[in-house]
Amino acid sequence: MHYIPFLSTLVTFAFAGAVFSRYRYKKGKHLLFWGVGLVLYGLGTLSEVVMSFTFSPLMLRIWYLSGAMLTAAWLGQGTVFLLVRKRRVAPTLAAILIAISLAAFGLIMVAPITDAAASYQLNQAISAQYKAILVRNGMITLLTILLNTYGTITLVGGAIYSAFLFWRKQVLANRMAGNILIAAGALMPAMAGSFVKAGLTDWLYLSELIGVVLMFVGFLQATASKPVEKKTVVASSTH
Amino acid sequence: MSPPSKKFSPSKWSKRLVPILLIVLLFALVATLVIVALAILGLTPMSLIESNLI
Numbered sequence: 001m002h003y004i005p006f007l008s009t010l011v012t013f014a015f016a017g018a019v020f021s022r023y024r025y026k027k028g029k030h031l032l033f034w035g036v037g038l039v040l041y042g043l044g045t046l047s048e049v050v051m052s053f054t055f056s057p058l059m060l061r062i063w064y065l066s067g068a069m070l071t072a073a074w075l076g077q078g079t080v081f082l083l084v085r086k087r088r089v090a091p092t093l094a095a096i097l098i099a100i101s102l103a104a105f106g107l108i109m110v111a112p113i114t115d116a117a118a119s120y121q122l123n124q125a126i127s128a129q130y131k132a133i134l135v136r137n138g139m140i141t142l143l144t145i146l147l148n149t150y151g152t153i154t155l156v157g158g159a160i161y162s163a164f165l166f167w168r169k170q171v172l173a174n175r176m177a178g179n180i181l182i183a184a185g186a187l188m189p190a191m192a193g194s195f196v197k198a199g200l201t202d203w204l205y206l207s208e209l210i211g212v213v214l215m216f217v218g219f220l221q222a223t224a225s226k227p228v229e230k231k232t233v234v235a236s237s238t239h
Numbered sequence: 240m241s242p243p244s245k246k247f248s249p250s251k252w253s254k255r256l257v258p259i260l261l262i263v264l265l266f267a268l269v270a271t272l273v274i275v276a277l278a279i280l281g282l283t284p285m286s287l288i289e290s291n292l293i
Contacts (some may be wrong), residue, residue, distance in 0.1 A: 061250055149272065160264050163257075167249075167257050170246055170249075172245050173249075180260055183268075184264060187271065191267065191271050
């Protein structure tokens with residue numbers, strides 16, 4: 001069980017490094033938000049690694065805050081910056097997201113830990129045990145649902161929409177394929193998160209690994225420098 | 240000299256596969272959101288089993 005979140009953490013931080021490296025010379029805000037989202041993703045899987053060795057209330061809070069609340073929304077916000085062209089829409093949504101993230105941070109840091117922490121099982125997934133340990137009030141639950149719904153719709157929906165546009169116009173095959181992989185990858189932990197909410201906890205770790213691998217391959221594919229598959233000769237003399 | 244076009248011509252299989260993939264992904268997205276909504280309403284598999292509905 002331990003090695004899956006460990007592998008996920010390695011892949012996620014490598015992915016975040018690739019995104020931040022691209023941000024350094026491209027400067028798009030979408031890359032910045034994706035990078036932060038991936039760091040949050042990595043913090044979530046890293047806390048799963050730590051929590052498979054020892055119980056820590058701080059790690060449990062980091063796991064819930066990053067993995068369960070913020071990751072999807074920050075990744076999705078990156079897609080909003082990429083796709084929404086109307087002035088002020090993406091920055092306004094980003095400001096709301098930052099404010100909500102800070103509120104979520106405050107709420108999670110003061111959320112009580114129950115006595116069930118004493119019987120925490122290291123060989124079981126956090127997703128199977130956190131409900132009994134971390135007390136989540138109505139506001140935390142509401143924010144978790146809102147953030148995940150926003151993140152899933154924007155990230156997965158945005159990737160599906162982008163792939164559809166590239167397919168319809170039949171341009172940039174690498175970006176079309178990359179977006180399909182990103183959509184599929186983003187759906188993995190989103191679906192697993194839904195299953196956790198529905199009481200099915202076993203699938204989370206594996207879905208996180210498959211999800212981040214698919215998204216990383218999709219990102220590399222979409223940002224590949226040689227997108228041209230077919231050279232069409234334009235008769236420049238006629239124009 | 241004109242720059243090379245970024246257009247591609249899809250192969251026979253990808254012409255059909257891509258729309259199917261996109262529809263499957265869209266359904267999966269909707270299914271995910273429906274599961275979240277059902278969980279909010281308290282309709283989880285465990286609760287349904289306990290109430291003998293499934």
